[in-house]
Amino acid sequence: xxxxxxxxxxxxxxxxxxxxxxxxxxxxxxxxxxxxxxxxxxxxxxxxxxxxxxxxxxxxxxxxxxxxxxxxxxxxxxxxxxxxxxxxxxxxxxxxxxxxxxxxxxxxxxxxxxxxxxxxxxxxxxxxxxxxxxxxxxxxxxxxxxxxxxxxxxxxxxxxxxxxxxxxxxxxxxxxxxxxxxxxxxxxxxxxxxxxxxxxxxxxxxxxxxxxxxxxxxxxxxxxxxxxxxxxxxxxxxxxxxxxxxxxxxxxxxxxxxxxxxxxxxxxxxxxxxxxxxxxxxxxxxxxxxxxxxxxxxxxxxxxxxxxxxxxxxxxxxxxxxxxxxxxxxxxxxxxxxxxxxxxxxxxxxxxxxxxxxxxxxxxxxxxxxxxxxxxxxxxxxxxxxxxxxxxxxxxxxxxxxxxxxxxxxxxxxxxxxxxxxxxxxxxxxxxxxxxxxxxxxxxxxxxxxxxxxxxxxxxxxxxxxxxxxxxxxxxxx
Amino acid sequence: xxxxxxxxxxxxxxxxxxxxxxxxxxxxxxxxxxxxxxxxxxxxxxxxxxxxxxxxxxxxxxxxxxxxxxxxxxxxxxxxxxxxxxxxxxxxxxxxxxxxxxxxxxxxxxxxxxxxxxxxxxxxxxxxxxxxxxxxxxxxxxxxxxxxxxxxxxxxxxxxxxxxxxxxxxxxxxxxxxxxxxxxxxxxxxxxxxxxxxxxxxxxxxxxxxxxxxxxxxxxxxxxxxxxxxxxxxxxxxxxxxxxxxxxxxxxxxxxxxxxxxxxxxxxxxxxxxxxxxxxxxxxxxxxxxxxxxxxxxxxxxxxxxxxxxxxxxxxxxxxxxxxxxxxxxxxxxxxxxxxxxxxxxxxxxxxxxxxxxxxxxxxxxxxxxxxxxxxxxxxxxxxxxxxxxxxxxxxxxxxxxxxxxxxxxxxxxxxxxxxxxxxxxxxxxxxxxxxxxxxxxxxxxxxxxxxxxxxxxxxxxxxxxxxxxxxxxxxxx
Ligand SMILES: Cc1ncc(COP(=O)(O)O)c(C=O)c1O
Ligand SMILES: Cc1ncc(COP(=O)(O)O)c(C=O)c1O
Numbered sequence: 032x033x034x035x036x037x038x039x040x041x042x043x044x045x046x047x048x049x050x051x052x053x054x055x056x057x058x059x060x061x062x063x064x065x066x067x068x069x070x071x072x073x074x075x076x077x078x079x080x081x082x083x084x085x086x087x088x089x090x091x092x093x094x095x096x097x098x099x100x101x102x103x104x105x106x107x108x109x110x111x112x113x114x115x116x117x118x119x120x121x122x123x124x125x126x127x128x129x130x131x132x133x134x135x136x137x138x139x140x141x142x143x144x145x146x147x148x149x150x151x152x153x154x155x156x157x158x159x160x161x162x163x164x165x166x167x168x169x170x171x172x173x174x175x176x177x178x179x180x181x182x183x184x185x186x187x188x189x190x191x192x193x194x195x196x197x198x199x200x201x202x203x204x205x206x207x208x209x210x211x212x213x214x215x216x217x218x219x220x221x222x223x224x225x226x227x228x229x230x231x232x233x234x235x236x237x238x239x240x241x242x243x244x245x246x247x248x249x250x251x252x253x254x255x256x257x258x259x260x261x262x263x264x265x266x267x268x269x270x271x272x273x274x275x276x277x278x279x280x281x282x283x284x285x286x287x288x289x290x291x292x293x294x295x296x297x298x299x300x301x302x303x304x305x306x307x308x309x310x311x312x313x314x315x316x317x318x319x320x321x322x323x324x325x326x327x328x329x330x331x332x333x334x335x336x337x338x339x340x341x342x343x344x345x346x347x348x349x350x351x352x353x354x355x356x357x358x359x360x361x362x363x364x365x366x367x368x369x370x371x372x373x374x375x376x377x378x379x380x381x382x383x384x385x386x387x388x389x390x391x392x393x394x395x396x397x398x399x400x401x402x403x404x405x406x407x408x409x410x411x412x413x414x415x416x417x418x419x420x421x422x423x424x425x426x427x428x429x430x431x432x433x434x435x436x437x438x439x440x441x442x443x444x445x446x447x448x449x450x451x452x453x454x455x456x457x458x459x460x461x462x463x464x465x466x467x468x469x470x471x472x473x474x475x476x477x478x479x480x481x482x483x484x485x486x487x488x489x490x491x492x493x494x495x496x497x498x499x500x501x502x503x504x505x506x507x508x509x
Numbered sequence: 510x511x512x513x514x515x516x517x518x519x520x521x522x523x524x525x526x527x528x529x530x531x532x533x534x535x536x537x538x539x540x541x542x543x544x545x546x547x548x549x550x551x552x553x554x555x556x557x558x559x560x561x562x563x564x565x566x567x568x569x570x571x572x573x574x575x576x577x578x579x580x581x582x583x584x585x586x587x588x589x590x591x592x593x594x595x596x597x598x599x600x601x602x603x604x605x606x607x608x609x610x611x612x613x614x615x616x617x618x619x620x621x622x623x624x625x626x627x628x629x630x631x632x633x634x635x636x637x638x639x640x641x642x643x644x645x646x647x648x649x650x651x652x653x654x655x656x657x658x659x660x661x662x663x664x665x666x667x668x669x670x671x672x673x674x675x676x677x678x679x680x681x682x683x684x685x686x687x688x689x690x691x692x693x694x695x696x697x698x699x700x701x702x703x704x705x706x707x708x709x710x711x712x713x714x715x716x717x718x719x720x721x722x723x724x725x726x727x728x729x730x731x732x733x734x735x736x737x738x739x740x741x742x743x744x745x746x747x748x749x750x751x752x753x754x755x756x757x758x759x760x761x762x763x764x765x766x767x768x769x770x771x772x773x774x775x776x777x778x779x780x781x782x783x784x785x786x787x788x789x790x791x792x793x794x795x796x797x798x799x800x801x802x803x804x805x806x807x808x809x810x811x812x813x814x815x816x817x818x819x820x821x822x823x824x825x826x827x828x829x830x831x832x833x834x835x836x837x838x839x840x841x842x843x844x845x846x847x848x849x850x851x852x853x854x855x856x857x858x859x860x861x862x863x864x865x866x867x868x869x870x871x872x873x874x875x876x877x878x879x880x881x882x883x884x885x886x887x888x889x890x891x892x893x894x895x896x897x898x899x900x901x902x903x904x905x906x907x908x909x910x911x912x913x914x915x916x917x918x919x920x921x922x923x924x925x926x927x928x929x930x931x932x933x934x935x936x937x938x939x940x941x942x943x944x945x946x947x948x949x950x951x952x953x954x955x956x957x958x959x960x961x962x963x964x965x966x967x968x969x970x971x972x973x974x975x976x977x978x979x980x981x982x983x984x985x986x987x
Contacts, residue, residue: 033675033687059690059822059846117821119795121846124708130856160658169656172867178647180638181837197511209511212537217695217861224860230602250859317597343595344537359659361865368537368599378608381728382702382860383695387839389650390865 035076043078047086052095055106061121066096066104131249136458136473143462151466151496155487156244156293156442157358162413162486164356167402171393183384186376188215188364189391195398196350196364203326205339206348206366214372215386216379218363219323219351225365225375226284226319226347227254236280240268242445242474244293244321245286260475261285263292265436267299270307277314285311285318290325290334294474294482295445296438304337312343319347323354324441326407329415333440338366347371352394354442354486355407361386362394411440417485417493418444424497429504433481442486445471447479450508454478460503466496513554521556525564530573533584539599544574544582609727614936614951621940629944629974633965634722634771634920635836640891640964642834645880649871661862664854666693666842667869673876674828674842681804683817684826684844692850693864694857696841697801697829703843703853704762704797704825705732714758718746720923720952722771722799723764738953739763741770743914745777748785755792763789763796768803768812772952772960773923774916782815790821797825801832802919804885807893811918816844825849830872832920832964833885839864840872889918895963895971896922902975907982911959920964923949925957928986932956938981944974 035046054060066072069087073080087104090096098104132138140154187193193210200206216222223245231237233255239245241260251258259276261268267289276282287307289299299307311318318337325333338348351363367375379385397403421444425433435446454470461467471480488496513524532538544550547565551558565582568574576582610616618632665671671688678684694700701723709715711733717723719738729736737754739746745767754760765785767777777785789796796815803811816826829841843853857863875881899922903911913924932948939945949958966974 053685054687061822061846061848064848117790117793117823119793119823121795121822121848124795125848125852130707130852130859132852132855133858155661157660160660163659165656165659168659169654172654173651176647176650178643181641181643181646181835182635182638183633183836207531209532217865220859221861229608248859253859312595315595315597317599317602344539344599345595345597357659358661358862359866361862368539370539370542370599370603374603374608374610377610380611381608381698381726381731383699384836384839387695387865387868388837389868389871393867 033076035078044082044085044089047072047076047078047083048089051086051090052093055095060106061118062106064106065102066106068103130253133249134247134473136454136470137247139458139462140467140469143467147465149465150462151488151492151499153483153485153488153496153500154467154469156469156484157353157487158356158410158442159487159489161489162410164397164402164406167400167406168357168360168393168397170402171396171400174396176392181388184386184388186380186385187211187372188213188386189388189395192362192391192395193364195395199398200348200350200366203333204322204336204348204350206336208366212366212369212372214365214367214376214379215391216363216365217361217383217386218353218358219321219349220363221379222349222363222365223248223286223319223321224250225379227251227256229375229378230371231256231283235284236276236282238273238276238282238285240287240292242294242471242476242480243286244288244474246475247469247473261287263295263297265297267292267297267303268307270303270310273307273310273314273316277316282316285316286321287318287337288321288323289337290322291327291438291441291443293324293441294443294469294471296436296441296443298334298439299337301334304340308337308340308343308345311345316345317347318345319349321349323349323351326355327411327414327442328440329411329418330439331408331411344368355410356394356397360390360394362390413490414440414442414486417488417490420490420493421483421485421488421497424494428497428501432504442484444483444485446481446483448481448504452479452504452507456507457481457504460507461500464499464503466499466503468500511554513556522560522563522567525550525554525556525561526567529564529568530571533573538584539596540584540586542584542600543580544584546581608731611727612725612951614932614948615725617936617940618945618947621945625943627943628940629966629970629977631961631963631966631974631978632945632947634947634962635831635965636834636888636920637965637967639967640888642875642880642884645878645884646835646838646871646875648880649874649878652874654870659866662864662866664858664863665689665850666691666864667866667873670840670869670873671842673873677876678826678828678844681811682800682814682826682828684814686844690844690847690850692843692845692854692857693869694841694843695839695861695864696831696836697799697827698841699857700827700841700843701726701764701797701799702728703857705729705734707853707856708849709734709761713762714754714760716751716754716760716763718765718770720772720949720954720958721764722766722952724953725947725951739765741773741775743775745770745775745781746785748781748788751785751788751792751794755794760794763794764799765796765815766799766801767815768800769805769916769919769921771802771919772921772947772949774914774919774921776812776917777815779812782818786815786818786821786823789823794823795825796823797827799827801827801829804833805889805892805920806918807889807896808917809886809889822846833888834872834875838868838872840868891968892918892920892964895966895968898968898971899961899963899966899975902972906975906979910982920962922961922963924959924961926959926982930957930982930985934985935959935982938985939978942977942981944977944981946978 069083073083097107193213236257238259240263320337338346348366454472469482547561551561575585671691714735716737718741798815816824826844910927932950947960
């Protein structure tokens with residue numbers, strides 16, 4: 032919100048009223064739009080509720096605002112009915128374009144976390160502060176950096192980072208590639224965006240896992256893609272399911288997250304990997320291998336990437352700094368045939384002129400540093416510990432009422448609730464009790480599935496968080 | 510490219526042949542694709558041309574490559590004719606989606622700069638290293654930073670940066686806004702991308718300046734917009750031209766760069782600003798005010814922003830760190846009604862999960878630092894000096910042959926060549942002589958216009974660069 036001047040002679044309520052009037056005149060709150068409740072605005076501005084009550088009533092007396100019981104305070108349509116022809120109809124513009132908003136559950140969760148920072152967070156798909164190498168990244172950022180030119184950079188990404196990734200990918204993911212085949216992106220998210228926007232056309236059919244992180248991304252629908260499902264069991268998808276989707280729907284691409292899949296934690300078995308590559312080769316079908324979690328393998332032995340066994344050149348490989356170090360750095364990468372890299376970096380040039388070089392320098396330094404391996408070791412054992420704590424709490428709190436898949440890496444625990452429950456009600460009951468999780472329906476599953484991201488919750492909050500969840504579940508079952 | 514192992518017992522030519530064979534097998538060079546010329550690959554790998562000749566001939570003898578005189582070396586279609594059904598048809602995928610590649614002249618310029626780093630650059634639309642506050646940014650980056658959590662951040666942007674911008678915009682651009690109405694973007698480029706993708710629909714008509722930076726952006730065509738022209742003279746566009754475009758084509762939005770316009774350097778006059786806002790208000794038409802250059806005003810007195818006089822709430826304001834400090838940081842901002850900010854940040858969430866927080870911290874620190882004002886003063890006087898040098902060189906080298914607009918801010922000099930010339934030929938002749946500029950046709954103008962970005966060229970190279978340009982021009986006129 033804006034700042035109030037507490038030293039001014041102008042009373043606070045008057046400052047608020049004037050500021051609101053100006054925002055309304057500027058079109059920031061168009062005619063008919065709802066203002067924040069008195070309590071909420073008072074909280075945001077750090078004033079007494081009575082001060083806001085006074086400001087609103089001042090504006091009501093001027094005919095600028097109108098309140099009706101039950102429907103809050105709105106910008107008057109009659110008073111400002113003279114201006115709509117002046118102010119662009121911003122609401123109409125906001126409905127243009129083809130971008131869908133985020134799924135309502137995800138917005139609800141974000142909102143709950145913003146309102147109450149003490150909420151125990153089993154929802155955010157990222158590392159808790161205690162797992163992120165913050166001290167190490169901080170040490171790297173505070174190093175004496177060489178002074179270098181900060182101009183528009185190669186749209187494919189900062190070259191020293193791409194060189195670093197050539198070694199990283201060879202050493203840890205068995206991928207032999209060249210810097211010219213790597214595109215640096217703003218996390219895996221931008222890789223997925225570029226692929227869906229630039230390599231596919233509206234109406235194209237694609238296969239995704241069921242359940243899948245991709246269902247939580249309106250990106251796929253925004254791109255006009257038709258989605259078909261490949262059910263995931265403990266060992267991942269069944270490759271032979273691909274034939275049917277191919278023949279029935281002419282799918283053009285397969286999106287997979289084969290290592291510690293989000294949300295199920297499943298690890299695609301070696302036999303299925305081989306069969307999958309065989310089928311993709313036979314059908315000439317590209318596979319997008321989204322691989323953010325493999326480095327977290329709790330036993331210290333990440334399964335080889337699909338790409339490393341990709342003799343037919345079917346695989347576009349996507350990696351990210353997010354789940355192994357820090358998502359806020361926004362550094363991801365894609366390995367693809369050079370023609371694809373060129374195409375995507377051309378398109379990307381139009382979107383944002385490439386990524387800032389600073390986080391790319393930090394990521395490159397970190398991957399090359401003596402901090403990297405000890406951090407990964409620590410990350411693995413701490414994640415395993417959190418998984419164990421979560422499972423122990425579930426066994427204690429909800430014996431016989433909930434089942435889960437046992438993940439050997441990644442951040443997520445995928446659960447099925449035995450009694451019938453309504454996702455939305457359960458989430459609301461949990462929010463009331465101060466914890467959030469992600470309902471399975473966000474990933475395309477039926478009601479009654481739950482994703483607990485133990486990687487996000489603080490270790491000491493895990494037992495309490497699960498206990499709140501259990502209380503919420505019991506409250507709606509009664 | 511890849512690395513050769515010069516200590517290995519395996520001869521270099523064999524290493525090259527093996528690596529190429531693998532890349533071909535992996536689909537990185539599909540059947541029928543053209544390989545780099547022997548000379549080019551030799552340059553890239555830092556080996557003798559004869560080594561590459563040997564590698565290619567090895568692969569030819571295996572039937573993997575085929576060469577035909579005049580059409581270079583290709584991956585054999587006959588040999589690999591057995592595999593096309595295995596490797597996805599990447600070329601076809603690369604043609605999918607709706608993103609057009611960059612205009613050919615811009616790609617040609619980029620290529621020329623990559624091949625010859627000693628090229629004198631009057632083309633890049635950004636600050637030369639000597640103008641960018643590199644030491645200062647470096648000092649800020651090397652400061653002791655507080656250790657903070659680096660998780661997914663607010664998709665609207667890092668809050669301390671938005672707070673900083675509230676003061677910056679008030680103080681320097683006369684804009685009174687709140688952090689909740691600011692969206693941080695990856696430069697102005699991403700602001701323009703979000704607006705064209707999310708607030709407009711394919712087929713919508715919009716007005717842009719003629720000539721205009723926007724013509725150089727395939728983004729507008731990729732979004733399926735129909736573009737209509739508002740001619741720019743020394744004082745900017747003629748606002749009354751808007752009526753005709755509105756009634757004839759139902760334009761939905763106006764894109765303007767009113768301060769030191771790219772490419773003409775024009776500054777919209779105060780009378781026209783007032784008239785423009787009146788007309789926009791009357792028609793309920795939104796204006797996008799793209800304002801990257803205003804802080805460079807050579808007299809130290811930037812004209813007030815359009816937004817500052819926007820009583821009807823017609824203006825979406827876009828600013829950027831690029832042209833006043835460093836484009837490689839990729840930090841820009843937009844001021845818009847809250848409903849628009851929400852909509853765009855939702856969409857942006859799908860594209861890249863927001864900007865890295867690190868460059869946002871650096872930008873915020875810099876704007877708040879004691880470095881900022883002295884830097885801006887220095888920038889202004891140095892840019893003015895460069896403008897004077899460029900004009901003096903043109904007067905000396907090409908008397909009577911070239912006219913220009915006299916810019917009082919910004920980075921660009923817009924020229925008209927008196928004799929008839931062909932843009933493409935002139936550019937090639939300049940590249941041969943070691944200098945690049947941007948042909949006016951990139952901005953939608955007829956042949957015979959030239960943009961010299963004196964802000965990009967190094968001061969000491971300016972006279973030599975213009976002298977090369979003059980020699981190139983003379984060579985094609987003869
Ligand atoms: C499977 C998967 N892919 C991609 C992403 C995007 O992450 P980022 O863009 O931070 O790399 C996520 C984040 O949750 C994910 O779980
Ligand atoms: C008028 C104008 N707008 C926007 C941009 C984009 O710049 P950035 O994304 O670096 O802010 C440029 C760059 O040349 C420009 O000249």
